[in-house]
Amino acid sequence: MRYDTLIIGAGLSGLAAGIRLAHFEQAVCVLERHTTIGGLNSFYRLRHRNYDVGLHAVTNFTPKGTKTGPLSRLLRQLRFAWDDFQLVPQVGSRVDFPGKSLRFNNDFELLTSQVAAEFPAQVDGFRQLAEFLAAQELGVVTDPDLTARPVLQRYLSDPLLIDMLLCPLMFYGSPTPDDMEFTQFAIMWHSIYREGFARPREGVRLIMRQLVKRYRELGGELRLRAGVKSILRDGARAVGVELDNGEILEADRILSSAGLVETLALCGTQPEVGEAPPRPAPGEITFVETIHTLDCQPADLGHPETIVFYSNRPDFRYANPAAPCDLDSGIICSPNNFQYDEPLEEGAIRITALANKDYWMQSDEAAYTAAKQHWSDQITQAASGHVPDFRARTVDTDMFTPRTIRKFTGHINGCVYGAPRKCWEGTTPLENVYICGTDQGFLGIIGSMLSGIGIANRYALRAT
Amino acid sequence: MNAEEVRQVLLDILSRIVPDEDLSGLQDSVPFREQIELDSMDFLDIVMELRKQYRIQIPEEDYAHMNTMGGAVSYLVPLMKSVSATA
Numbered sequence: 001m002r003y004d005t006l007i008i009g010a011g012l013s014g015l016a017a018g019i020r021l022a023h024f025e026q027a028v029c030v031l032e033r034h035t036t037i038g039g040l041n042s043f044y045r046l047r048h049r050n051y052d053v054g055l056h057a058v059t060n061f062t063p064k065g066t067k068t069g070p071l072s073r074l075l076r077q078l079r080f081a082w083d084d085f086q087l088v089p090q091v092g093s094r095v096d097f098p099g100k101s102l103r104f105n106n107d108f109e110l111l112t113s114q115v116a117a118e119f120p121a122q123v124d125g126f127r128q129l130a131e132f133l134a135a136q137e138l139g140v141v142t143d144p145d146l147t148a149r150p151v152l153q154r155y156l157s158d159p160l161l162i163d164m165l166l167c168p169l170m171f172y173g174s175p176t177p178d179d180m181e182f183t184q185f186a187i188m189w190h191s192i193y194r195e196g197f198a199r200p201r202e203g204v205r206l207i208m209r210q211l212v213k214r215y216r217e218l219g220g221e222l223r224l225r226a227g228v229k230s231i232l233r234d235g236a237r238a239v240g241v242e243l244d245n246g247e248i249l250e251a252d253r254i255l256s257s258a259g260l261v262e263t264l265a266l267c268g269t270q271p272e273v274g275e276a277p278p279r280p281a282p283g284e285i286t287f288v289e290t291i292h293t294l295d296c297q298p299a300d301l302g303h304p305e306t307i308v309f310y311s312n313r314p315d316f317r318y319a320n321p322a323a324p325c326d327l328d329s330g331i332i333c334s335p336n337n338f339q340y341d342e343p344l345e346e347g348a349i350r351i352t353a354l355a356n357k358d359y360w361m362q363s364d365e366a367a368y369t370a371a372k373q374h375w376s377d378q379i380t381q382a383a384s385g386h387v388p389d390f391r392a393r394t395v396d397t398d399m400f401t402p403r404t405i406r407k408f409t410g411h412i413n414g415c416v417y418g419a420p421r422k423c424w425e426g427t428t429p430l431e432n433v434y435i436c437g438t439d440q441g442f443l444g445i446i447g448s449m450l451s452g453i454g455i456a457n458r459y460a461l462r463a464t
Numbered sequence: 465m466n467a468e469e470v471r472q473v474l475l476d477i478l479s480r481i482v483p484d485e486d487l488s489g490l491q492d493s494v495p496f497r498e499q500i501e502l503d504s505m506d507f508l509d510i511v512m513e514l515r516k517q518y519r520i521q522i523p524e525e526d527y528a529h530m531n532t533m534g535g536a537v538s539y540l541v542p543l544m545k546s547v548s549a550t551a
Contacts, residue, residue, distance in 0.1 A: 024512055067484060067501040076481060077505055457505060461512060 002250045003027045005460050006241055008228050008266075009257035011039025011409075012445060013437035015211040017255050017452035019078050021460055022218035029249065030220065031241070033227030034408055037212060039257065040416060040438065041445060042408050043205045046398055049346070051291055052203045053400055053408065054416075056307060056333040056350065059172065059191040060446040061087055061106060061198035069195060070446045077453045084210050088338045090197035090306035095164045096386050097311050102164055106196030119161045129155035134194070136186045139442065141424050148185035163316040168192055168309040170318045171331050171352075173443040175283040175417035177319035184422070184443065191444055197306055199338045207445065227410075228258070231266045231433060238267070238433045255455055257437030259411050260419050260428075267430055283415035284320045286402040288355040290376040293396040294347030298334040301388045303349075308332040310386040318354065325375045326354035327382035349390055353379045357413040360401040372399045417443065426455045434459045465544040470537050473544070477513045481506050492534035514540070518547045 005021050007014045010032035021028040036042065041054035060070045064082045075082060092105040100118055104111040112130070116123040129152065148169075152162045166180075169188040174180035180188075200206040212222065227244040231254060240250035256263040261282045298304070311317075311329040318329075331352040336344050362368055376399045380391065402414030411418065418438035426434045434455050442451040465473070475487055478500075485500040496502050510530060514520045520543050522530070529539035 024516055065484065067482075072501075073503060073505060076483075077509070079480065081483070453505070457508060462508065 001027075003029050004251065005253050005255060005456075006031060006249060006251040007255045007257070008241075008263070009039055009437065010034075010037040010212075010222060010224070011257055011437060012041055012207070012211070012448040013440075013452035013455075014039070014255070014257045015208075015215055015452070016074075016078060016449035017436055017456040017460075018215045018220045018222075019211065019218060020453055020456040022215055022220035023079070024461055025219075026460070028220050030215070030222045031226045031228055031243070031249075032222070032224050033244070033410060035224055037208055037222070037224070038204065039409050040405070040411075041204045041208070041448075043203060043208070047396060049293060049396060050203065050205070051398060052205075052335070053289075053404070055199070055204040055445060056172075056331065056335075056352075057090060057197035057199050057338075058085075058087055058207075058446060059188075059195065059197060059444040061089060061196045063089075070191070070450055071195070074446055074449050074453065077457075078211075078214065078449070080210065080214070085207055086200040086202070087198035088201060088340050090199075091304055091337045091339060093168075093197065093307040093309070094305055095167055095309045097160065097164050097167075097316070098314050100160060100164065104193060106198075108194055111193055115161070119158055122156050122158050122161050125155040125157070126161075133186055133189050138187050138190060139183065139424070141183045144181065144183075144421070146182040147179040148182050149179045151182055151185075160314055163311070163314070167311060167316050167318075167329070168307075170316075171309055173417055174318065175285055175415065175422075175438075176420045177285065178317070181422065183424075184441065187447065188443065191447065197338075199335060201338075201340050201342075201344070203335065204445070211449075228266055230268060231256075231263075231430070233267065233430065236429070236431050238430050241266075253432040253434070253460055255434050255436050255452070255460065257435075257452070259437075260423050260435050260439040261412060262410060263428060263433065263435060267428070267433065281420060282412035283417060283419050284357050284413055285318070285417055286320075286355050286357050286360075286405065286413055286415045287352050288325055288360070288375060288379070288399060288401045289350055289352040290379050290397060290399045292349045292351075292380070292390065292394045294349065294390055294393045295395050296393050297343055297347045298336050298349055298387075298390065300347075301390055301393065303334065303388050303390070304337055305332075306334065306337040308386050310383065312382065312385070320357055321354050322356065324356050324359040324371060325379055327378055329354065330379065330383050332383055332387050346395075347390075347393070349387065351379050351383050353382075355402055357402055357415065360403045360414070361406070368401075368403070372401065375399070411438075426459065465541070467537050467541055470540050470544050471533065473514075473518075474510070474533065474536055474540075477510055477517075481509050481513070490533055492537075493532055495531045496533070497531070510536075518544060520544070520547060
């Protein structure tokens, strides 16, 4: 069988690309090494409970009927109706630092008024910053070396406010420590502060199910347990792939969501001399997450908030920690705290913390299991200043680590936001191999799908 | 296909690409993008849908003809005639 396009990875970007190509009648096959779909936004079932990996909230949420913006564009491109993703907006979120708190929700005015109340001397600068960012053309990289902090410092003089504003944006998308590429910052600012958070009541599996259903209806082929061992080349062109089981599939082009460095490794090539960008490196930022199932709703314990981004230090540190987990900061997410018509059956609190990329890769099973238990307790304790103590109401706990992420996604270091240097053009040293997903540069649920769509349009549809 | 039928084909395609838009008052001589929300990705989809449904190839240098309903209909009528003749 010869395909027009092979897609590596059945995550959001790969499936979205697949839908575009199948809709326009390409022979397309999505290859997934794992036994299930999802990639970085997957889900699993354990002790009769459903868990999400990845998705805390869909960012870029705009209300039904909004005709512009990433969500609206995505729905049009995939021919979905607004109701197909069943997105329910958040209740409200908070950035919590020592002595200062900023609440925000899907109405930007709340954040502005909070800045005015907590940082009165900064609010004029904040408004100018917001205006400046609103005028940016999102996703257009003018200077890949420009980072967010110098831009923020042009408008704001209080380092605490700068760190508080950066905290949620870095936690939800920065592949680089301590500062982030300006282009990505502008996208994240928009997707989190200007647009906002929402969630399907059923979690990420609802979105994944809709994607797969549509893809298959259009005649797309999806193969699970079909890992790509290598990309076969004829000079500077890919001619197909060899699967882990030795099977060979031929194709005119390949879209890979495996990650830039990971894809180059599949090609058996390093970028060759010439115009090649700085040598690509894998990311180092990764997380653990401890998930507590409660016998009550978090709101009943006095915790109605959707997501709390906290730092126990005034100077927020975002880096690969020396310790197994960073206890100084984290994200507390309750999937219950969205504006559902009916509450979820069980309560849940998820706490995410930066994790050491190497520590969690240890292979000793007993030590790994013990470490999960130990650090789950430590993280929960460290977060206790930012959420009412729910521990007496916990009926089950699970934790995922960088090792889990690597297993599900194949990403080196189990890193969540991919390579530090994004590949905005989506091209590789092979002329018909393209990168989509996390390493192309767009982030979040909507962003990753748009990445797949954009790369499919540009290199697999327009060119044919 | 005559001009009215081609116009209907375009309206059907638009109604699938931008289902939330009211297309009933679309004016022939005003660019689509001044009347409805249609970004460059959506615009590409009009061309792609025509290719998918009627096997019409529109080269990129001719995209400018497609900016208005009137322009698109005049441009497509000769092409659509030959398509239906061979279909």
